[in-house]
Amino acid sequence: xxxxxxxxxxxxxxxxxxxxxxxxxxxxxxxxxxxxxxxxxxxxxxxxxxxxxxxxxxxxxxxxxxxxxxxxxxxxxxxxxxxxxxxxxxxxxxxxxxxxxxxxxxxxxxxxxxxxxxxxxxxxxxxxxxxxxxxxxxxxxxxxxxxxxxxxxxxxxxxxxxxxxxxxxxxxxxxxxxxxxxxxxxxxxxxxxxxxxxxxxxxxxx
Amino acid sequence: xxxxxxxxxxxxxxxxxxxxxxxxxxxxxxxxxxxxxxxxxxxxxxxxxxxxxxxxxxxxxxxxxxxxxxxxxxxxxxxxxxxxxxxxxxxxxxxxxxxxxxxxxxxxxxxxxxxxxxxxxxxxxxxxxxxxxxxxxxxxxxxxxxxxxxxxxxxxxxxxxxxxxxxxxxxxxxxxxxxxxxxxxxxxxxxxxxxxxxxxxxxxxx
Numbered sequence: 001x002x003x004x005x006x007x008x009x010x011x012x013x014x015x016x017x018x019x020x021x022x023x024x025x026x027x028x029x030x031x032x033x034x035x036x037x038x039x040x041x042x043x044x045x046x047x048x049x050x051x052x053x054x055x056x057x058x059x060x061x062x063x064x065x066x067x068x069x070x071x072x073x074x075x076x077x078x079x080x081x082x083x084x085x086x087x088x089x090x091x092x093x094x095x096x097x098x099x100x101x102x103x104x105x106x107x108x109x110x111x112x113x114x115x116x117x118x119x120x121x122x123x124x125x126x127x128x129x130x131x132x133x134x135x136x137x138x139x140x141x142x143x144x145x146x147x148x149x150x151x152x153x154x155x156x157x158x159x160x161x162x163x164x165x166x167x168x169x170x171x172x173x174x175x176x177x178x179x180x181x182x183x184x185x186x187x188x189x190x191x192x193x194x195x196x197x198x199x200x201x202x203x204x205x206x
Numbered sequence: 207x208x209x210x211x212x213x214x215x216x217x218x219x220x221x222x223x224x225x226x227x228x229x230x231x232x233x234x235x236x237x238x239x240x241x242x243x244x245x246x247x248x249x250x251x252x253x254x255x256x257x258x259x260x261x262x263x264x265x266x267x268x269x270x271x272x273x274x275x276x277x278x279x280x281x282x283x284x285x286x287x288x289x290x291x292x293x294x295x296x297x298x299x300x301x302x303x304x305x306x307x308x309x310x311x312x313x314x315x316x317x318x319x320x321x322x323x324x325x326x327x328x329x330x331x332x333x334x335x336x337x338x339x340x341x342x343x344x345x346x347x348x349x350x351x352x353x354x355x356x357x358x359x360x361x362x363x364x365x366x367x368x369x370x371x372x373x374x375x376x377x378x379x380x381x382x383x384x385x386x387x388x389x390x391x392x393x394x395x396x397x398x399x400x401x402x403x404x405x406x407x408x409x410x411x412x
Binding site: 050053054055056062063064065067068071072075076078079171174175176177187189190192193195196199206 | 259260261262268269270277281282284377380381383393396398399402405
């Protein structure tokens with residue numbers, strides 16, 4: 001058999017561009033994977049779809065938890081050495097940025113992860129509102145896309161449908177929050193599962 | 207001034223006897239605190255009161271999240287080297303065990319934390335149902351309390367009232383889940399904030 005050993009499967013990384021813990025994880029997942037000879041498959045999705053399936057609400061919609069997580073987002077970013085400025089508005093709908101991600105993934109795959117990073121950093125470090133069509137268009141042209149190109153993509157039924165299928169597949173796989181990882185089929189939820197993921201990658205199942 | 211420096215304040219540790227992540231944290235918090243010259247104040251509380259204030263439900267009451275956390279409870283325990291067997295029924299009401307905790311805390315303080323450990327380990331390692339009056343009475347006599355003594359305590363309005371005040375104070379302090387810690391007034395929620403707590407204790411605020 002020429003198939004690679006099971007331990008070398010790519011890591012699946014599900015995220016929403018509006019999720020602070022996803023942003024933080026996006027800054028370490030590639031380095032962690034690379035240290036263990038793994039690659040990462042990035043899956044832009046809509047957390048709202050997963051929340052609906054799991055009967056959950058954003059943490060900032062809960063009394064008490066809201067104040068805590070607003071503090072913890074920034075503290076968790078500092079813990080990882082990642083720049084973080086709480087954006088307003090927050091959270092935001094991110095389907096347009098996600099559709100552009102999947103379009104790049106299909107048509108210019110080497111540009112897809114850089115686009116994801118550009119979106120995360122624009123929102124969480126510079127306060128660029130990804131849900132604002134004008135702001136997102138400007139970000140896309142700064143990124144090197146043609147004038148109006150990103151907007152044409154996010155209005156295209158093909159990429160709307162693609163994102164819808166990703167969301168459905170994520171829920172079918174058990175995703176109810178973000179970031180959400182699968183390593184050799186094992187599910188890990190949260191930026192705070194980094195140590196468990198590292199242990200799994202270095203020592204195998206535990 | 208003879209007051210100790212602010213950094214030597216005790217760590218406040220809020221927990222519910224039915225919370226798996228509280229159980230895991232209860233097995234490391236004293237050692238972590240001691241390494242940094244701190245003591246720990248243990249606060250037995252009812253998570254249901256905090257959930258109500260924060261409009262939350264137990265994680266196992268959510269589709270998708272239920273399957274994940276049942277896997278993660280045991281995996282997180284293995285990560286810390288703590289024995290864990292998923293108990294049934296789960297979760298359970300734990301007011302009786304908590305009232306006995308507060309009674310010991312007031313009358314035989316050196317026995318309070320050992321009682322907390324005995325309850326956690328009985329439920330999460332041996333499946334002893336702490337919500338069953340007979341099972342809890344048996345645990346109490348094994349622990350060295352007199353026949354019927356624990357039952358008299360948990361039926362006593364004094365200890366009912368004490369627990370009620372603890373729950374109210376916890377919610378007033380912002381507690382919405384368990385385990386919940388305050389270190390120098392800084393809130394940390396979850397067994398998975400161990401690394402952040404250790405960093406705070408060793409290097410101060412970050």
